[in-house]
Amino acid sequence: MQKTYYAKSILSNGRQPTVKEHLTRVAELAREYGAELSMADAAELAGRLHDFGKYGELFQKLLRDEVRGVNHAACGAALLAQMGRGKKGFIPIVEAIRGHHDGLVSCDSAEELKRSYEYTGRLEIDGRQAALAGEKEYRAAFEQLLRDMPEFCLSRD
Numbered sequence: 001m002q003k004t005y006y007a008k009s010i011l012s013n014g015r016q017p018t019v020k021e022h023l024t025r026v027a028e029l030a031r032e033y034g035a036e037l038s039m040a041d042a043a044e045l046a047g048r049l050h051d052f053g054k055y056g057e058l059f060q061k062l063l064r065d066e067v068r069g070v071n072h073a074a075c076g077a078a079l080l081a082q083m084g085r086g087k088k089g090f091i092p093i094v095e096a097i098r099g100h101h102d103g104l105v106s107c108d109s110a111e112e113l114k115r116s117y118e119y120t121g122r123l124e125i126d127g128r129q130a131a132l133a134g135e136k137e138y139r140a141a142f143e144q145l146l147r148d149m150p151e152f153c154l155s156r157d
Helices: 019-035 040-049 057-063 073-083 088-098 111-118 134-148
Strands: 128-130
Touching: 019 040, 019 134, 040 073, 040 088, 073 088, 073 128, 073 134
Parallel strands: none
Antiparallel strands: none
């Protein structure tokens, strides 16, 4: 049976938005707004990955009030940094994803993103635990993203 990943706590109307619903809607809006700047693809990619860390069990525990201090934003940035290794066109998107809650930081000081993807222990990023730790957790989360959004593709140069 497939697990449902939630993006937010239960709303006042009793609904609890899923990560799939949230990322899909944000990606659509980001594409629309990004088109005004001739950056539709980059904006959509940022929208699709901005809450990627919510596919981790640690973030789901946060929603159930079982843990505190979880950084989900850095995980989408770490994934994109890993996937786009060496491609400069991804750097502004990585920075935007990482900073969507806490503000922008320079990728020059973002070596911790690489460590988050590669290291199997739970790292602190920007003072909170990374929602995902190590390649195994990132791969599992990415597989869930692809189940939720099979149209996802990465083709930016």
